[in-house]
Amino acid sequence: MIEILTRERIPVAGRRAVIVGGSTVVGKPAALLLLAADATVTICHSRTADLPGVCRTADILVAAAGQPKLIGPAHIAPGAVVIDVGTSPAEDGGLTGDVDTEAVAAIAAAVTPVPGGVGPVTTAQLIRQTVRAACAAGARSEITAAGSELS
Numbered sequence: 589m590i591e592i593l594t595r596e597r598i599p600v601a602g603r604r605a606v607i608v609g610g611s612t613v614v615g616k617p618a619a620l621l622l623l624a625a626d627a628t629v630t631i632c633h634s635r636t637a638d639l640p641g642v643c644r645t646a647d648i649l650v651a652a653a654g655q656p657k658l659i660g661p662a663h664i665a666p667g668a669v670v671i672d673v674g675t676s677p678a679e680d681g682g683l684t685g686d687v688d689t690e691a692v693a694a695i696a697a698a699v700t701p702v703p704g705g706v707g708p709v710t711t712a713q714l715i716r717q718t719v720r721a722a723c724a725a726g727a728r729s730e731i732t733a734a735g736s737e738l739s
Contacts, residue, residue: 603628605619606646608649608650609653610633630645640660647665647668651685655674656676657685668697689701
């Protein structure tokens with residue numbers, strides 16, 4: 589999530605971030621990462637009173653509740669950046685996110701897709717950190733060009 593914001597040059601410091609979903613796997617770590625980047629962070633859940641109103645205060649909205657299409661146009665402030673971390677099985681056998689992407693695309697400045705958004709970036713970050721750890725452990729001679737690109 590932070591990598592996407594960084595690569596897209598979306599400022600975090602001083603921005604309001606709302607996270608929908610407080611799980612220990614995604615929601616809480618996302619809140620800590622955003623706090624470390626100097627965002628003002630609010631954590632909500634699907635039963636938060638006036639969830640759409642709270643979400644509309646966000647410059648950066650992170651959807652991680654695990655409820656398909658929970659986040660719709662009423663949740664999005666114009667120009668907000670929406671990061672969809674949720675994944676649920678879709679009726680067609682594929683995956684769907686927590687955000688109704690088509691419905692919010694005209695309102696948001698950017699929306700990450702599901703599938704194809706946060707998931708592949710997470711995988712790339714895991715590979716990157718694994719290569720760095722191997723290099724730090726002295727396996728540099730066994731690491732190919734991929735390792736040298738990450739140094």
